[in-house]
Amino acid sequence: MSQDGAAAMVSASLTATVTGTAAAAGTGIVPATVDRRISEPQSPATEIRNVNNNNGSRNDKSITNKNGNGTLMPPPPPPSQVFPTYSSHRLRLNPSADHKPDSYEDLQLDFSPLLFSSLERYLPPTLLNSSRETKVHYMREILLRYSTESERNRVQKHREYRQKIISNYQPLHRELYIMQASNFFVPSFLKAVSENTEESFRSIMSEPSPGVFAFEMLQPRFCEMLLAEVENFEKWVHETKFRIMRPNTMNKYGAVLDDFGLETMLDKLMEEFIRPMSRVFFPEVGGATLDTHHGFVVEYGMDRDVDLGFHVDDSEVTLNVCLGKQFSGGELFFRGVRCEKHVNSETQPEEILDYSHVPGRAVLHRGRHRHGARATTSGHRINLLLWCRSSVFRELRKYQKDCSGWCAECQREKKERQRQSVAATKLVLCYLLRFHFKISIMDAFVFLPSIRNY
Numbered sequence: 001m002s003q004d005g006a007a008a009m010v011s012a013s014l015t016a017t018v019t020g021t022a023a024a025a026g027t028g029i030v031p032a033t034v035d036r037r038i039s040e041p042q043s044p045a046t047e048i049r050n051v052n053n054n055n056g057s058r059n060d061k062s063i064t065n066k067n068g069n070g071t072l073m074p075p076p077p078p079p080s081q082v083f084p085t086y087s088s089h090r091l092r093l094n095p096s097a098d099h100k101p102d103s104y105e106d107l108q109l110d111f112s113p114l115l116f117s118s119l120e121r122y123l124p125p126t127l128l129n130s131s132r133e134t135k136v137h138y139m140r141e142i143l144l145r146y147s148t149e150s151e152r153n154r155v156q157k158h159r160e161y162r163q164k165i166i167s168n169y170q171p172l173h174r175e176l177y178i179m180q181a182s183n184f185f186v187p188s189f190l191k192a193v194s195e196n197t198e199e200s201f202r203s204i205m206s207e208p209s210p211g212v213f214a215f216e217m218l219q220p221r222f223c224e225m226l227l228a229e230v231e232n233f234e235k236w237v238h239e240t241k242f243r244i245m246r247p248n249t250m251n252k253y254g255a256v257l258d259d260f261g262l263e264t265m266l267d268k269l270m271e272e273f274i275r276p277m278s279r280v281f282f283p284e285v286g287g288a289t290l291d292t293h294h295g296f297v298v299e300y301g302m303d304r305d306v307d308l309g310f311h312v313d314d315s316e317v318t319l320n321v322c323l324g325k326q327f328s329g330g331e332l333f334f335r336g337v338r339c340e341k342h343v344n345s346e347t348q349p350e351e352i353l354d355y356s357h358v359p360g361r362a363v364l365h366r367g368r369h370r371h372g373a374r375a376t377t378s379g380h381r382i383n384l385l386l387w388c389r390s391s392v393f394r395e396l397r398k399y400q401k402d403c404s405g406w407c408a409e410c411q412r413e414k415k416e417r418q419r420q421s422v423a424a425t426k427l428v429l430c431y432l433l434r435f436h437f438k439i440s441i442m443d444a445f446v447f448l449p450s451i452r453n454y
């Protein structure tokens with residue numbers, strides 16, 4: 001997560017708490033792990049699986065220890081001074097755009113100094129210009145609500161794991177590790193993103209089913225290089241007997257790209273390319289505020305995973321791009337978007353989509369769009385996955401129970417409630433006409449013609 005994203009999440013959460021919900025502000029960091037297998041995608045009542053990262057984390061950057069030695073150093077105890085607390089001073093909902101935050105880089109803190117700088121913009125006006133010590137004390141009190149000690153330890157362990165890989169693994173293609181858009185993407189994709197309008201995006205996309213977008217994205221040379229890099233990494237893992245984490249709870253083959261140095265490049269991919277598209281196509285699930293990602297490759301074939309069961313991703317928006325190689329089968333099947341409550345509900349005929357992967361071509365969909373992958377019947381298929389998340393969306397979800405903006409089943413239920421309420425109102429009107437104006441029930445029906453539909 002970017003530090004700005006983390007700060008926005010903290011602010012959103014506390015604001016939601018302030019505006020009347022009884023729930024305590026959560027950590028916003030560890031996702032719920034629902035891990036249920038399903039078998040039969042066509043069967044509407046089949047239970048669906050929620051796929052998560054293997055390490056149980058979705059955010060390793062938001063709370064970090066700058067010196068990396070795992071020693072958590074709280075700021076010095078307050079002198080005679082009394083520091084403001086969150087109960088007396090509330091964070092602002094929107095950051096103060098023209099405030100220039102202090103630097104906290106020289107302090108040994110138990111959260112990233114950048115996080116303090118970002119959060120400073122959300123300070124109440126009375127604290128904005130107070131001493132750095134006062135601000136640190138106030139902000140630290142808030143941040144501690146977001147992370148338990150065991151969570152901080154887990155984050156620290158994963159950082160050390162990554163650090164160990166990065167300092168020992170020799171990349172094959174260093175040019176992959178820095179975003180070089182003109183070398184990575186096809187010109188049509190670059191042009192659409194630089195124009196950054198719904199029209200330009202739609203000009204390169206097809207939408208074979210509502211909410212599933214397909215478009216040409218990666219140059220063949222980039223796909224080849226990334227495939228070779230993953231192979232090189234796996235060879236290194238094999239030779240050094242390094243224990244690697246698998247991409248998620250369902251795929252047994254593949255690798256987490258963020259773990260061996262591609263995190264910064266993938267962050268840019270999310271921020272500069274996927275977020276602009278998601279802002280247009282998925283605003284109701286936090287498309288405009290995507291701020292963390294989980295980037296990995298999955299591998300299918302006879303000696304790899306064969307297929308992938310019916311599931312939803314631990315993401316708000318998923319980018320899935322086929323890298324190659326040669327294969328048959330492996331189609332993605334989609335079955336409609338559902339919230340947690342309706343994840344196992346029936347599929348409507350118009351929600352059924354089967355999509356065939358083509359190397360270099362991307363599919364973009366909501367993480368909650370139920371899907372799976374059919375058996376790769378020959379050859380070897382490798383796909384790049386970027387699960388993009390919005391911490392603001394997740395935090396607000398805790399307080400907003402209405403999913404009818406994106407869950408098709410919630411939408412259907414809402415429409416049904418509205419239909420019933422209209423019908424009830426009409427019935428009441430009909431009886432009023434009958435008894436107050438002594439109109440016969442038949443005349444009342446004539447008076448309210450559409451009542452016959454109910």
Ligand SMILES: O=C(O)CCC(=O)C(=O)O
Nearest residue numbers: 298308313320373383385
């Ligand atoms: O194999 C595929 O293309 C789908 C992968 C997928 O859905 C996932 O990893 O979440």
Ligand SMILES: [Fe+2]
Nearest residue numbers: 311312313371
């Ligand atoms: Fe998926």
